[in-house]
Amino acid sequence: MDFFVQQIVNGVTLGSVYALIALGYSMVYGILKLLNFAHGEVYMIGAFIGYFVLTSLGGASSPMLPVAPLLILMFLAAMLGAGLLGVVIERFAYRPLRDAPRIAPLISAIGVSFFLQASALLLFSAQFRTYNTPQLIPFSTGLEVGPLRISLVRMLVIGSSIFLMLALTLLVSRTRLGKAMRAVSYDREAAAMMGIDVDRVIVATFFIGSVLAGAAGVMVGLVFERVFHFMGFIAGLKGFTAAVIGGIGNIPGAMLGGLLIGLAEAFSSSYISSTFQNLIVFGILITVMLIRPTGLLGSPVLKKV
Amino acid sequence: MPRIGTDEWVEQQELRTEYYTGLTAPARRAFDRVGPGPRFFAFLGICALFPFLTDSPFLIRVGVNVLLFALLALGLNIVVGWAGLLDLGYVAFYGFGAYTYAWVSSGQFDIHLPTELAILIVVTASALLGLLLGLPSWRLVGDYLAITTLFFAQIFVELTTNLDRLQLPWMDEPLDLTGGPNGIPGIDRMQILGIELPGVRDYFFLLLIVFALVVIGLYYVNESRTGRGWRASREDPLAAELMTTPVNRLKLLAFAMGAAIAGLSGSIFAAVQTGVFPQNFEVVLLIMIYAALILGGAGSISGAILGAIIVASVPEILRTPENARFLFYAAAIAVLVATMRPWQRLAVVVGAVVAFGVVVYQLVALAWPEGVEGETAGGRFSGLLGSWMVIPAENQELIGNIAFVLLVAGVLALTQLRGDARVMLLVPTLYLASFVWENRLIAQPSVTRQLLFGAILVAMMTRRPHGLLGTPRVENPV
Numbered sequence: 001m002d003f004f005v006q007q008i009v010n011g012v013t014l015g016s017v018y019a020l021i022a023l024g025y026s027m028v029y030g031i032l033k034l035l036n037f038a039h040g041e042v043y044m045i046g047a048f049i050g051y052f053v054l055t056s057l058g059g060a061s062s063p064m065l066p067v068a069p070l071l072i073l074m075f076l077a078a079m080l081g082a083g084l085l086g087v088v089i090e091r092f093a094y095r096p097l098r099d100a101p102r103i104a105p106l107i108s109a110i111g112v113s114f115f116l117q118a119s120a121l122l123l124f125s126a127q128f129r130t131y132n133t134p135q136l137i138p139f140s141t142g143l144e145v146g147p148l149r150i151s152l153v154r155m156l157v158i159g160s161s162i163f164l165m166l167a168l169t170l171l172v173s174r175t176r177l178g179k180a181m182r183a184v185s186y187d188r189e190a191a192a193m194m195g196i197d198v199d200r201v202i203v204a205t206f207f208i209g210s211v212l213a214g215a216a217g218v219m220v221g222l223v224f225e226r227v228f229h230f231m232g233f234i235a236g237l238k239g240f241t242a243a244v245i246g247g248i249g250n251i252p253g254a255m256l257g258g259l260l261i262g263l264a265e266a267f268s269s270s271y272i273s274s275t276f277q278n279l280i281v282f283g284i285l286i287t288v289m290l291i292r293p294t295g296l297l298g299s300p301v302l303k304k305v
Numbered sequence: 306m307p308r309i310g311t312d313e314w315v316e317q318q319e320l321r322t323e324y325y326t327g328l329t330a331p332a333r334r335a336f337d338r339v340g341p342g343p344r345f346f347a348f349l350g351i352c353a354l355f356p357f358l359t360d361s362p363f364l365i366r367v368g369v370n371v372l373l374f375a376l377l378a379l380g381l382n383i384v385v386g387w388a389g390l391l392d393l394g395y396v397a398f399y400g401f402g403a404y405t406y407a408w409v410s411s412g413q414f415d416i417h418l419p420t421e422l423a424i425l426i427v428v429t430a431s432a433l434l435g436l437l438l439g440l441p442s443w444r445l446v447g448d449y450l451a452i453t454t455l456f457f458a459q460i461f462v463e464l465t466t467n468l469d470r471l472q473l474p475w476m477d478e479p480l481d482l483t484g485g486p487n488g489i490p491g492i493d494r495m496q497i498l499g500i501e502l503p504g505v506r507d508y509f510f511l512l513l514i515v516f517a518l519v520v521i522g523l524y525y526v527n528e529s530r531t532g533r534g535w536r537a538s539r540e541d542p543l544a545a546e547l548m549t550t551p552v553n554r555l556k557l558l559a560f561a562m563g564a565a566i567a568g569l570s571g572s573i574f575a576a577v578q579t580g581v582f583p584q585n586f587e588v589v590l591l592i593m594i595y596a597a598l599i600l601g602g603a604g605s606i607s608g609a610i611l612g613a614i615i616v617a618s619v620p621e622i623l624r625t626p627e628n629a630r631f632l633f634y635a636a637a638i639a640v641l642v643a644t645m646r647p648w649q650r651l652a653v654v655v656g657a658v659v660a661f662g663v664v665v666y667q668l669v670a671l672a673w674p675e676g677v678e679g680e681t682a683g684g685r686f687s688g689l690l691g692s693w694m695v696i697p698a699e700n701q702e703l704i705g706n707i708a709f710v711l712l713v714a715g716v717l718a719l720t721q722l723r724g725d726a727r728v729m730l731l732v733p734t735l736y737l738a739s740f741v742w743e744n745r746l747i748a749q750p751s752v753t754r755q756l757l758f759g760a761i762l763v764a765m766m767t768r769r770p771h772g773l774l775g776t777p778r779v780e781n782p783v
Contacts, residue, residue, distance in 0.1 A: 035448040092717050096767040102447055103391060104770045107599055111762025114592055118755035119713075122745065123706045233588070237459065240452060275467045282456040282463075286441075289453050293445055 005148050007266045013154045013223060015262020016161035020216035021239025022246065022254035023168060024086075024209030030185040030249035031205050032098075037109035038089055040236020041116035042210045046082040046217030047227045048120065050074040051129055060132035067136060075160070078214040086210025087203055095199075113232075120229035128228045131221045157219045164215060165255055168208070172251060177204055185249065213239075234278070238265075241285040247298025256297060260284075341524070348610075349517055356506050365505050367621045369577055372512040373570050375613035378597045379519055379606065380566030385595075386604035386775075387532065388559035389539030390442050393591065394454030397438075397461035398564040400586030402431045402571025404465065404483065407581045410493040413484065420495040424572055431568025432561040439560025443553050446542075458591060465583040488582030495576045508577045515573070519566060523606055526562075535559060589755070596758045599765055602775020611774055619757070623750040630690075633742050637735065650728065657732045662693045665736065669695045694743050705745030712737045720767075 021043055028036045053074045058064040065073070093112045097105040133153055142151040172178035183191040184201045192198045220235070221227050242261045246253025261281055269277040288295065308314060336344075352372075356365055377399060384392045405427045409418045418426070441453050469485030483489065495502045495511070502508055526532050537545040538552040546552045575581045593616055601612025623629045638655075645651040669676040678698040697704050715734040722730055746753045771777040 029448075033448075035452065088717070092720065093763050093767065097770075100766070100770055103385075103389075103603075104766045106391065106448060106451060107595065108763050108766035110592060110595065111759045111766065113759070114755055115759025115763065118752050118759055119709070122709065122749065122752045122756070237455070241456075244449075244452070276463075279460060279463050279467075282460050286453055286456055289445060289449060290441060293449055 002148060003270070007270050008263070009148070009150055009154065010270075011263035011266030012259065013157055013262070014265055015242075015259035016158050017216045017219050017223075017258075018235075018239050018242045018261050019255045019258025020161055020164060020212045020219070021235060022242035022258045023165070023251065024213045025240050025243040026246070026248055026251060026254040027181075027205050027209045029243070031181065031188075031202060032094070032105075034094060034105050035109065035240070036089075036094075036209075037106070037236070038093075038112040038116060039209070039213055040232035040234075040239065041113050041120075042082050042086055042089070042232070043213040043217045043220075043235055043239075044120060044227075044229065044232030045085055045116065046078040046214030047221045047231065048124060048217075049078040049081040049214065050218035050221050051131060051227050053077045054131055060134075060136040063136065070136075071156070075215055075218050078218045079211040080214075082214025082217065083207040083211040086206040086213075090203060090206040095202075113236075117229055117232070124229060126229065128226050130226060133222050153222050157223055160215070161219065164212060168212070169251065171208070177201070181205060238281060241281060244285060244295055245288050247295025250295065250297050253295055253297035257295070345520065345524075349513065352513055353510070356509055362505055365509055367618060369505060369509050369512060370621075371614055371617040372509070372516050373574055374594070374597055374617040375610050376512070376516060376519060376566055376570040377594045378601070378609040378613040379523060380563040380570070381594055381598050382603060382606070382609045383523070383526075383535075383566070384559050384563040385598060386609070387527065387535040387539065388556060389535075390439075390556060390559060391447065391451035392454050392560065392563065393451045394438060394457035394461075395563065395567060395594065396586050396588070396591040397458045398431050398435060398567035399571040399574070399590075400461055400465065400581075400583075401434055401564075402427050402568025403575040403581045403585070404489070404571075405430050405568070406572035406575045407489040407492050410576075411489055412491050413481075413489050417493055420493075420497050424569065427568050427572040428565050431571070432565040434568075435561040435564025436557050438564075439557045442556045442560065455588075458586075458588065462583055462587055465586070483583070486583060488580055488585075490580040492575050492579045492581070494579070495573075502576075505577065508573065512573060515569065520606060520610075527606070531555065531558065592758060592762075596762055599772055600761060602772025605772070605775045608772050608774035612772070616758070620750065620754045623753055626747045629747055629750065629753075630742075633739070633747075637738070654728060654731055654735075658735045659693070661732050661736050662739075666693055666695055675699060690743065695740060696744060701744055705741060708737055708741045709745060712741050 021039065024039050024042070025036060028034055028039070054060060054063075054070070057070060057073070063070050089112055093108045094105050097108055137152050137156075142149060142153075142155065170178075172181060180191070180196045180201045181204070183194065183196055184198055188198055191201075216235075216239075220231070238261055239258070242257035243254045244257070245260060246255070246257030248254075261284075264284055265277050265281055268280040272280065292298075352368075355368055359365065377395075380398075381392070381395050384390050384395065406423055408414060409416050409423045409426055410420070411417075438454065438457050442450055445453055465483045465488075466486050468482040469487075470479040471482055472479050495508075497511065502511060534545070534550045534555045537548070537550050538555055542552050574585075578585075597612035597616040598609055599612070600615060601610065602608030619632070622632045641651055641654065645654065666677060675698045677695055712734065715730065715737060719727060719730055719734060746756070765772065
């Protein structure tokens, strides 16, 4: 039983990271109907920015700042850097293709993803890096509820991702920008005719989505440690899986999908076999795709002639 | 003017065709007069001469790679170019073909079938797998199909890496199906019609024959009812369906044919390499095949071949610094010549880059003498380059990295500028490009290759989505 509950904690930690990545996919897809393959690479760059902020401030063993401001600084830098990267990608790789055949932006996205991966390999070399979190915040500190132990880092990850998701929900449902985003995603042309600056809304969407991915990158660096140039590919695939399972373009769906994928992964690696954990996740995706292509919370799309 | 589409209009077609001008015009007109058939056989003839022109097994191996790539690009062209289905799982068929061949002709299960039978099995099995994995295309379109098929590719790699200790309930010992990360070594050489194929050179000829048959076959398929059906269902599946085109069956046929060609090339690849390994079939290869097809022009047979030649041979040229440098400067000048008009401006830019380099070199030499004391990577022009290009003796990596980031920013800025500002920025950017090249990229061919392919995909899509030899087409907004 303890083991079971512990796996739930693991799954939720992992799931909240996937949910943050999934949100970026989902928002961009909702507005542009574009599958942003480069999103996983934005997340990878976020993790690297967090790493370099940490090491330039003395590293985990001898930080020059107290822990709390250090973490906040890491998060802020990674989020800002990732957000700007997302905006640049949109400006140069996707905007010229706004009215091109559907295949063009997708191939362009694959190209961006490949380019960013290779750039990271060139700039940061192929070695694995770690944040060394245990030296910063010992894993032993944390909450103990009976036999269950939740380390502080995990609580931090879960807490901050809930905070980010709440902020996003409020942004989309309460602000003018959120309203404009919903309008553009519903009907871009009509929104433009109503005086919404569509380009600005798209840029904002990319920025927000990439900010979330940057935050997810730092979280993964904190909890699961390894940071390397290829980390974005699999994480991107899983984030995308989460977005699709929840219903792409649907914000609560992305959160739900992220949690489901995280839990599925935690349970399959602990109860079935860790070698097949990716296979199980991909299997779930393909099944959902075939049975319910619009995802769990998505509404069926009408085909217009 | 007669109305468009009437008989008189069609008769006057000659008047509307564009005529070539300039010195090369007669040659280009003659090239156009020769039909596709003679052109292709001339190309085949040149290819067949290739192994006699060189003794180096390495070069022939490159030729084999080019032909394998061409076959793969042609197969992908059926699915992506003609049927318009975005199949990101394509590389799995290639791997499946290679592994199937390995199962029936190696010591893995101690089965050694005759090559003809083995190839027949491989092609049939790949085509069946293509039918099976093509089924999602009935329900899923566009991006959804792309991602589902990408997962098939991932699953294939995961399976081949992990299926080395498969515990089956009715067997006592775990079954070693794929050899895991170590793959299956010791695959038999092929033996076709009693002729043994021991060396790379023989495989080159085998591939050339297969390639010729595939191209001829595809040419006729493309001209046939099936080919037209594919294009119709690509342009508008709903309308095609209404015109009684069997869209779903055509989709499956495209998947199966693409898979069969991929499986066939996979089997030859396995025999050439005498081994198969999971890492041969990863997404990197998929991206390269896509780069080949997109670069050449999706939907065009000659485009797929041209793209494959470029994509498969460029990385080999990059391997030695000397050739890589030659390729870099040749490509830079070729691009400038092709895009800069009039030629006076081109001359000004080239002159300015050279002058800019000399000035920068002297300034750096004055201010920071160690900055120019580094060694060039060697090669033909290294002496000349050494007194033009700044190559720091220390911190080369860090400075190179900063320059790389600046270069990317510079190139992005170039796409936004017009007129004189663009020319002004072009000069330092070109110098920066060769700085990054000399200091950082030349030593890392594999990274350079990835960077180039990523950049090619983006540049091609934003500038010329129909590729070098493809025909532009307009798609109705969804």
